[in-house]
Amino acid sequence: MxxxxxxxxxxxxxxxxxxxxxxxxxxxxxxxxxxxxxxxxxxxxxxxxSVDPGVRKVSCAEALDFGGARLPAGARDPGCHVEAGPEPRFEASFRMRTDEVGAWLAATYPDEPALRTKQCGSRWIDACLNVGPVAGQHAAVQVEVVHDGPHWSDVRFVAFTL
CATH class of the missing domain: 1.20.5 (Single alpha-helices involved in coiled-coils or other helix-helix interfaces)
Known part of the structure; x- marks a missing residue:
């Protein structure tokens, strides 16, 4: 094979x-x-x-003057700023003795009612005051007081145009 x-x-x-x-x-x-x-x-x-929020620091004299007020004697830790926009909004915050807050506001706004302790917008605010047109201009003022212990209060002052 x-x-x-x-x-x-x-x-x-x-x-x-x-x-x-x-x-x-x-x-x-x-x-x-x-x-x-x-x-x-x-x-x-x-x-x-970075976004410019339009907030800049100003002197407290300028911020309080816009609402027809002056920084009270003995105020501590003042800080003030303005929010720019079509209508400016000035804000001031400082600490002062609790027993002097009412007298300072009565001297600043003699024709306005006294501080109230109800209807202040927040349960954390101990006293407040709303004042409308002041200082010969169309400005309104809101003052909020928060007691920080028995002797001192934190005051927030806001002045803006109506």
Missing amino acids: TGTQAETPVEESVPGRTRWGVFIAILAVPTLVVAALIALLVAWLFTDD
Whole structure:
């Protein structure tokens, strides 16, 4: 018997697709996402995102004068600012002796009622006063008093145009 060798057919190599395209597509998506996040981080770091709220410090004499008042003698820790806008809003806060608050307001606004202890808008406010047009202008004043112990009170004075 003669053995014949079976020849294996040679496959023709046909140029076709490889899997590199799928591999690159899978890697490209996360790479683009990371690049976009880095670009957003850089943009966020180098942009000026400070917002001017229109609030600036002023002298307490100016803030209180707008509402026809003066800083009381013996006031401590005064801090005053104005909120800019179409109509200015001045705010002053300071500490003073509790027993002097009523006398200071009576001397400042002699034709107005005394401090009231009810209907002040918040249960944390111990006394308040609303005064409307003062100082010969169309300004209103709100005064809020919060007692800080038996001897001292925190006073918040707000003057704004009507």
